[in-house]
Amino acid sequence: MLINPEVDAEDDVAWICDQCGAMLNIQEGFRQQRGEWACTECGFVNKIAQSELYQTEDEFQASVHDPYKGLADDDALALSMYLDLENVAGREDIVLVKHRESGILYVKKLLRTYEKSIYEYLKIHPVAYMPEIIGVYEGSNCLVIIEECIAGKTIVERLDEGTLTIDDSVRIAKSICSILQELHTLPTPIIHRDIKPSNVMITPDGEVFLLDMNVAKWYDPKKTDDTNYLGTPHFAAPEQVGYGLKASSAKSDIYALGMLMNVMITGKFPKEEKAEGKIWGIIERCISLNAEDRYTAEELLQALTAIEEV
Amino acid sequence: MQKKPTTELNNILGKAKPDQLDQYFKENKKYMADPQKGFYYYMKDVLCEKNIKLKDAYSFAGFTESYGGQILRMEKPTKDRDKIIRLCIAGHFSWDETNRALKLYGMNELYAKNERDACIIVAINNRIYDMSEIDEMLMQRGFQKLTEDEKK
Numbered sequence: 001m002l003i004n005p006e007v008d009a010e011d012d013v014a015w016i017c018d019q020c021g022a023m024l025n026i027q028e029g030f031r032q033q034r035g036e037w038a039c040t041e042c043g044f045v046n047k048i049a050q051s052e053l054y055q056t057e058d059e060f061q062a063s064v065h066d067p068y069k070g071l072a073d074d075d076a077l078a079l080s081m082y083l084d085l086e087n088v089a090g091r092e093d094i095v096l097v098k099h100r101e102s103g104i105l106y107v108k109k110l111l112r113t114y115e116k117s118i119y120e121y122l123k124i125h126p127v128a129y130m131p132e133i134i135g136v137y138e139g140s141n142c143l144v145i146i147e148e149c150i151a152g153k154t155i156v157e158r159l160d161e162g163t164l165t166i167d168d169s170v171r172i173a174k175s176i177c178s179i180l181q182e183l184h185t186l187p188t189p190i191i192h193r194d195i196k197p198s199n200v201m202i203t204p205d206g207e208v209f210l211l212d213m214n215v216a217k218w219y220d221p222k223k224t225d226d227t228n229y230l231g232t233p234h235f236a237a238p239e240q241v242g243y244g245l246k247a248s249s250a251k252s253d254i255y256a257l258g259m260l261m262n263v264m265i266t267g268k269f270p271k272e273e274k275a276e277g278k279i280w281g282i283i284e285r286c287i288s289l290n291a292e293d294r295y296t297a298e299e300l301l302q303a304l305t306a307i308e309e310v
Numbered sequence: 311m312q313k314k315p316t317t318e319l320n321n322i323l324g325k326a327k328p329d330q331l332d333q334y335f336k337e338n339k340k341y342m343a344d345p346q347k348g349f350y351y352y353m354k355d356v357l358c359e360k361n362i363k364l365k366d367a368y369s370f371a372g373f374t375e376s377y378g379g380q381i382l383r384m385e386k387p388t389k390d391r392d393k394i395i396r397l398c399i400a401g402h403f404s405w406d407e408t409n410r411a412l413k414l415y416g417m418n419e420l421y422a423k424n425e426r427d428a429c430i431i432v433a434i435n436n437r438i439y440d441m442s443e444i445d446e447m448l449m450q451r452g453f454q455k456l457t458e459d460e461k462k
Contacts, residue, residue, distance in 0.1 A: 050437070050438065050440075051436050051437040051438070052437075053437070054402075055360065055361075055362050055366075055402060056360060056361040056362060057361070058359065058360055058361035059360035059361065059362065059402055062359045062360050063404075066404050067406075068404055068405065068406055068435075069404070071435060073431075073432045073435055073436070076405060076431055076432070076435040077422040077428055077431055077432070078422070080405060080406075080409070080419070080420055080421070080422045080431055081422055081423075083409075083419060084406075084409075084410070100421065100423075101423075
């Protein structure tokens with residue numbers, strides 16, 4: 001794994017196990033020519049190749065953070081067509097990029113936890129009013145996504161100007177319902193799992209986009225618990241963070257949407273301040289602790305439409 | 311690298327009177343967003359993170375310490391993009407770190423549609439940092455090699 005002049009070894013290179021740090025050169029049967037070697041201490045299969053040579057331990061540690069490490073050559077070439085412009089919202093893992101030939105702006109995301117198959121599916125089957133997935137590239141450390149750049153204001157930014165009217169909140173919620181309907185009625189439904197103000201974008205034309213599939217997962221009716229408890233505090237439904245006897249489902253997104261509606265109208269969560277009027281009845285059902293009591297996306301869309309017509 | 315936060319500089323500047331501006335620039339020169347210093351500090355930061363010594367980087371790139379230092383500090387600006395690429399390869403930069411360095415120096419980033427650049431991207435992507443191996447890759451495809459025959 002690295003050239004270490006401090007270690008006394010027969011070979012020029014001191015090979016160190018990437019998992020446990022044991023020196024491989026001195027393990028019985030080790031030969032550099034083998035191409036790979038299973039560490040006798042921990043069993044980890046180390047690649048023995050020029051690409052695994054590092055000048056220093058620090059260089060190796062730095063490579064652990066390199067988001068582009070281990071990309072296939074075609075992917076590295078494809079990604080180099082996008083020039084980094086600036087980080088989005090001060091984040092190192094979300095970058096505004098420009099395509100070198102077309103000049104079109106895109107968003108590059110460097111994801112460390114992800115469900116790759118969801119992005120691959122959405123690339124081929126785009127969902128209306130979600131950023132189109134342009135490229136999906138997997139390296140050793142990260143999944144690199146290039147997606148459509150949607151210009152506008154998130155609900156967070158909009159709330160900085162003041163709370164929204166009930167009418168506007170209902171309109172936005174209806175748009176999200178339509179998007180969720182599409183996600184939830186796919187052959188294998190996709191659960192978004194992170195509906196919250198910063199993930200809803202309003203374009204200058206007033207269109208509503210749902211962003212960020214980083215925490216999304218395929219719905220599995222057989223699961224009684226989520227493998228990873230992911231989501232955002234207060235917006236995540238109880239079952240999404242380990243309470244109850246079921247795993248996340250489409251109803252988990254409805255819970256978050258209910259919370260979002262309350263926050264849009266009052267600026268606060270229901271615990272602090274409930275939205276007033278007929279909308280509260282709808283929100284209350286959305287955020288039922290029991291997932292089965294909540295609306296489906298279609299039912300919620302109908303309920304919101306009924307309120308609009310009054 | 312040393313940084314004074316921009317907010318602190320703004321606070322100082324906000325209280326400065328016109329005749330104090332010269333003094334302000336003199337005292338805070340090293341913190342100013344000098345585009346030249348951007349390249350220097352970036353190269354140093356990346357090499358420091360990888361714990362690769364500057365003198366080793368110069369040597370692997372085929373520069374004397376004196377000339378290497380002049381390139382790094384942009385005291386002797388070069389229009390030879392290959393010199394910057396060599397320095398990055400010698401420092402074991404990844405392809406995106408190389409691109410950032412080139413951009414900071416005011417040069418075009420590695421471009422996949424340029425076949426020679428594409429070879430370099432692929433070499434770096436596979437962590438081939440042996441200059442002679444990269445030269446051979448380039449020459450086999452009829453491209454100019456990265457290294458020079460004469461020493462600087």
